[in-house]
Amino acid sequence: xxxxxxxxxxxxxxxxxxxxxxxxxxxxxxxxxxxxxxxxxxxxxxxxxxxxxxxxxxxxxxxxxxxxxxxxxxxxxxxxxxxxxxxxxxxxxxxxxxxxxxxxxxxxxxxxxxxxxxxxxxxxxxxxxxxxxxxxxxxxxxxxxxxxxxxxxxxxxxxxxxxxxxxxxxxxxxxxxxxxxxxxxxxxxxxxxxxxxxxxxxxxxxxxxxxxxxxxxxxxxxxxxxxxxxxxxxxxxxxxxxxxxxxxxxxxxxxxxxxxxxxxxxxxxxxxxxxxxxxxxxxxxxxxxxxxxxxxxxxxxxxxxxxxxxxxxxxxxxxxxxxxxxxxxxxxxxxxxxxxxxxxxxxxxxxxxxxxxxxxxxxxx
Amino acid sequence: xxxxxxxxxxxxxxxxxxxxxxxxxxxxxxxxxxxxxxxxxxxxxxxxxxxxxxxxxxxxxxxxxxxxxxxxxxxxxxxxxxxxxxxxxxxxxxxxxxxxxxxxxxxxxxxxxxxxxxxxxxxxxxxxxxxxxxxxxxxxxxxxxxxxxxxxxxxxxxxxxxxxx
Amino acid sequence: xxxxxxxxxxxxxxxxxxxxxxxxxxxxxxxxxxxxxxxxxxxxxxxxxxxxxxxxxxxxxxxxxxxxxxxxxxxxxxxxxxxxxxxxxxxxxxxxxxxxxxxxxxxxxxxxxxxxxxxxxxxxxx
Numbered sequence: 292x293x294x295x296x297x298x299x300x301x302x303x304x305x306x307x308x309x310x311x312x313x314x315x316x317x318x319x320x321x322x323x324x325x326x327x328x329x330x331x332x333x334x335x336x337x338x339x340x341x342x343x344x345x346x347x348x349x350x351x352x353x354x355x356x357x358x359x360x361x362x363x364x365x366x367x368x369x370x371x372x373x374x375x376x377x378x379x380x381x382x383x384x385x386x387x388x389x390x391x392x393x394x395x396x397x398x399x400x401x402x403x404x405x406x407x408x409x410x411x412x413x414x415x416x417x418x419x420x421x422x423x424x425x426x427x428x429x430x431x432x433x434x435x436x437x438x439x440x441x442x443x444x445x446x447x448x449x450x451x452x453x454x455x456x457x458x459x460x461x462x463x464x465x466x467x468x469x470x471x472x473x474x475x476x477x478x479x480x481x482x483x484x485x486x487x488x489x490x491x492x493x494x495x496x497x498x499x500x501x502x503x504x505x506x507x508x509x510x511x512x513x514x515x516x517x518x519x520x521x522x523x524x525x526x527x528x529x530x531x532x533x534x535x536x537x538x539x540x541x542x543x544x545x546x547x548x549x550x551x552x553x554x555x556x557x558x559x560x561x562x563x564x565x566x567x568x569x570x571x572x573x574x575x576x577x578x579x580x581x582x583x584x585x586x587x588x589x590x591x592x593x594x595x596x597x598x599x600x601x602x603x604x605x606x607x608x609x610x611x612x613x614x615x616x617x618x619x620x621x622x623x624x625x626x627x628x629x630x631x632x633x634x635x636x637x638x639x640x641x642x643x644x645x646x647x648x649x650x651x652x653x654x655x656x
Numbered sequence: 657x658x659x660x661x662x663x664x665x666x667x668x669x670x671x672x673x674x675x676x677x678x679x680x681x682x683x684x685x686x687x688x689x690x691x692x693x694x695x696x697x698x699x700x701x702x703x704x705x706x707x708x709x710x711x712x713x714x715x716x717x718x719x720x721x722x723x724x725x726x727x728x729x730x731x732x733x734x735x736x737x738x739x740x741x742x743x744x745x746x747x748x749x750x751x752x753x754x755x756x757x758x759x760x761x762x763x764x765x766x767x768x769x770x771x772x773x774x775x776x777x778x779x780x781x782x783x784x785x786x787x788x789x790x791x792x793x794x795x796x797x798x799x800x801x802x803x804x805x806x807x808x809x810x811x812x813x814x815x816x817x818x819x820x821x
Numbered sequence: 822x823x824x825x826x827x828x829x830x831x832x833x834x835x836x837x838x839x840x841x842x843x844x845x846x847x848x849x850x851x852x853x854x855x856x857x858x859x860x861x862x863x864x865x866x867x868x869x870x871x872x873x874x875x876x877x878x879x880x881x882x883x884x885x886x887x888x889x890x891x892x893x894x895x896x897x898x899x900x901x902x903x904x905x906x907x908x909x910x911x912x913x914x915x916x917x918x919x920x921x922x923x924x925x926x927x928x929x930x931x932x933x934x935x936x937x938x939x940x941x942x943x944x945x946x947x
Contacts, residue, residue, distance in 0.1 A: 332931075333913075337717050338671045339938050341752040341945055348749050360746055363675020363771055379838060407678065410685075426685035433682075444675040444771045509862050509910050527886060589838045590881070592888075603867055603879070618865040626910040652674045655938070716939045751945045 300325065306640065317644065317651050323637060331632045331640075333625050339655040343615050350610035351377055351585055352451055358602075361617060362653040363444045364407065367400040368595040369617065369653075370449040372602035375529065375593070377451050380585040380606055387531070387573045389453040394531040395568040396440065396448065397593075398561040403432040404596035405558045406477075408648050409484065412551065415642045416493040424480050431473050435466050453578025463569045470562055481555045494548040498631040498643040501545060510627035512598020512620045513557065514647045517542045517549035524594035535567045550646045584608055595620055597648045619653035662694035663785055666704035668724055670757065671747070672711025675771030676738035680708055683774035690778055693785075701727035706784055708777075712740045712753045713760050725761045731791035731801045733764045733784040737777055742766045762802065841879070841890040849893055850902055856882050856891075857907045864888060866904075866914035868922045870946060876924060880904070897947075900925030913937070923947040 306319040318337060322330040345357050359370035371393055378385060410425030433443050439458045440446040448456050484490055500510070505518040515522060516539060523539035525532045540556040542549035585606035592601055598620030605614040624647045631643055669677050684690045684697050698704055701724045713721055725734070736757045739745035743756040757763050764787045767780035791801040844852050861882040868878045874897035881890050895901060903926045905911045915926045916937040923944035926932075 335937060337714075337720070338669070338711070339714065339716065339752050339940065340671050340712075340747045341750040341940065342747060344751060344945060345747075345749060357746055360673045360675070360770070363673045363678060366673075366675065423686055426682065427687060430682070430685070430687040442771075443773065444678060445673075506862055507910075509864065509908075522885065524886075587838060590890075599864075601865055601881070603865075605869055613871065614867075614869040616867045616869075618867070622913065623864075623910075625913060650674065652669075652672065751942045752940050 301329070304637070317649055319632075319640075319644075321632070321637070321640065326637050328632050328635050328637060328640060331629045333629065335651070335655050337655070338652045342656050343617065346612040346615045348611075351606065351612055352581075352610075354612070354615065355449055355451065356447055358615065358617070359445060359447060359449070361619070361656055362650055364404055364650060365400070365595045365597065365600070365619075365653060366445050367396050367449075368593060368600060369602075370447070371397060371530070372591050372593045372595075372600055372617075373604070373615070374449045374451050376589045376591040376602045376604040377585050377606075379589045379591065380587045380604060381451070381581065381583065383452055383579055383581065385453055386576045386579065388457075388575045389577045390531040391568050391572050392454060392458065392577065393449070394535070395565055395572075396436070396446065397530070398564045398568070399432060399436050401561045401596040402558055402565075403429050403436065404648075405554045405561070406432060408554060408645075409480070409551075409558075412642070412645055413484075413490075415645045416490065418490065421480065421483060428473060428476055428480065431469055431476075435469055438462055438465060450578065452581040453576070455578075457577050463572065467566065467569060470565060474559070474562055477558065481558070484551055484555060491548065493639075493642065494551060495546060496544075497547045497639055498635060498646060499544070499546045500627060500631050502543075504630060505545070505627060508626040508630060509623050510598075511623050512595070512648070513550055513553040514598065514624050514627060516540060517553045518545040519543040522599075524592050524599045527592065529591070529593060531568065531571075534571065535564055537564060547642060547646045554648075584610055585612070597621060597650055597653075598624060617653075617656060619650065619656075621647065621650045621654040624649070625654070662696070663705040663788060664696050664698045664703050665690075665706045665708055665781070666699070666701050666724065666728065667697060667708045667710075668721065670709050670711035670717055670721065670741060671714045671753065672738060672740055673771075676710035676741070676769075676777075679771050679774050680710060680737060680777055683777045688774040688778060690781065693782070695781065701725075702729065704728050705732055705788060706781060707732060707734045707761075708737055708781070709734065709741050709757045710737045712744045712747055712755060713757055714752045714754060716752075718754060718760050721757065721760055731788055731795055733788045733791070734761060735765045735767060735777075735780050735784045736763045737767045737780065738772045739768050739770045742768055745770060839890060840888075841892050843892050843894075846893045846895055846899070846901060849891070850904065850907070852891055853880070853904045853907050856889075860884060861889070863904075863908040863911055866911060866918065868918045868924060868946070870922070876922060878918065878924075895924070900927050902927045903929045905930040920944075921946045 302323050304321045318334040320332045321328050358373035359366045361369045406425050406429040410422045413421035437443050439462050440448045448454050500518045502519040505515050521539050521541045540553050542552045586608035588605040590603040601618040603616040607613045628647045736742050741757045747753045765780045765784045767776050861884045864881040864883045866880050877894045879892050912931045916933045919926050920938040
């Protein structure tokens with residue numbers, strides 16, 4: 292066959308699994324036409340452990356700890372989603388104090404996730420000092436979590452029927468004090484993200500996803516809301532969210548900048564929600580007694596920092612469950628990610644992958 | 657304490673839950689600042705002296721881990737961060753987990769914890785540096801870097817037999 | 822707890838917690854097409870092993886904050902038609918079901934050929 296040098300070259304570039312941008316092994320096969328991405332194929336399974344199968348070896352009370360370890364970043368939410376499903380099946384009524392504490396911790400976890408993401412995003416476009424600053428602030432959030440739960444990334448405070456650990460009024464006082472300082476410091480960092488011309492030049496108009504496509508592809512979380520779809524599962528009012536005042540944060544551009552903006556606004560929203568939780572914190576017990584075994588099935592939807600997560604539990608009346616399934620936000624966002632990568636420059640791919648806030652260990656479980 | 661030159665770190669996430677990964681990253685950031693020892697987190701195995709692995713090894717990433725290890729120049733040390741990297745942790749019974757990192761490459765320092773705290777990760781890395789120095793001395797004398805010969809003891813799925821050490 | 826008590830507890834739950842419509846395997850595509858015309862989005866697909874060589878597959882659809890489920894039952898060796906012609910994003914879930922359960926999926930738009938989840942054991946959930 293005669294070689295036609297004028298034809299554009301098609302090449303496949305493997306992206307990952309080990310690469311400097313992300314600590315996690317994500318793998319994509321990028322089909323390139325010169326420097327433009329024509330198509331991307333995801334390949335997952337580097338972190339696949341098969342933890343859903345462990346329900347056969349651990350009973351439903353022990354499994355909280357496994358469910359939580361699906362991911363070290365969204366750990367609190369995974370534990371909470373799982374116990375919520377079991378509690379619903381067993382028809383347990385959780386004390387209000389436990390509900391408010393869970394909500395407070397979920398919001399603190401959202402703050403640490405979003406600050407972490409801001410840092411990684413800064414790292415992806417080569418702003419090292421901004422990365423360090425974000426992670427310095429994140430440590431303050433971890434301090435609050437460590438003060439109240441005892442853990443920095445894995446908390447293990449949830450159990451079926453409530454919580455393992457209570458907090459003291461002094462701790463809550465301390466959280467309020469830390470939040471005030473943190474908010475001021477965060478403003479400096481987030482103003483850089485939203486106003487610095489270098490940052491803007493990397494993010495404005497890059498990786499646009501239209502609302503219609505975002506809905507069609509089943510995207511969720513900040514990725515969806517940045518495309519102008521107003522949907523936040525916290526509005527369903529699970530745990531104590533029904534008693535708190537907040538509105539989903541939306542942005543309409545659908546580009547990397549919009550996603551950044553949504554997460555930044557959510558960071559401040561979370562601070563506000565934590566304050567609301569503490570102001571309304573009821574007294575009383577933190578757990579109810581659990582007897583018997585779950586029998587039935589239920590699916591819980593909660594809003595993780597990265598989007599809507601589903602926890603499906605099918606129990607059979609013994610201590611061991613039939614099925615636990617966790618559909619994590621990143622899993623739903625992968626088709627959306629591939630859509631945004633198409634037509635992008637190769638150099639922007641790393642940053643676009645980051646803007647969905649991928650969590651590979653969640654995705655592969 | 658004498659810190660050896662400026663050792664660079666290669667970090668790979670085996671099948672970790674991310675908990676240890678973000679703690680490894682956190683230990684390089686201002687609060688803990690691993691970088692004050694001259695340690696830099698690099699993405700290139702050929703630049704690295706210390707190999708930090710988080711999470712257990714599964715059938716998919718076994719080759720990746722071995723390949724990264726073989727690409728690192730001698731002398732090199734391996735630090736297994738977190739209980740999963742040490743022996744499989746809570747995921748030990750999962751069908752897709754082979755076990756700790758020492759099933760596929762030799763490990764010099766074990767840092768347990770779920771998740772391992774940044775303090776203990778730094779402690780583990782500093783311990784690894786002492787081992788790195790020892791290996792370097794051995795190489796200067798014309799010996800192989802490792803004192804003991806490491807043998808691989810993988811159990812393949814389905815086979816009950818375990819290879820002898 | 823005795824066997825009887827367990828049964829009694831299960832018996833109490835006459836009202837199911839989830840809204841699930843049980844359908845025949847053959848009517849799956851018709852049902853899904855109807856749902857998609859109604860502008861629902863696909864939330865997830867999940868397979869469960871419910872007994873020796875018995876499986877069920879749960880399809881979840883959402884519209885705003887609402888959701889609804891379809892469920893089909895099948896036994897070992899049976900395959901199910903892919904809904905990727907209606908919901909293109911279903912390929913991830915369907916490949917996962919194939920890789921973990923060994924359930925054959927017909928007419929996939931992107932067939933990873935059992936290589937999406939590369940597990941040490943073949944069909945670990947089967």
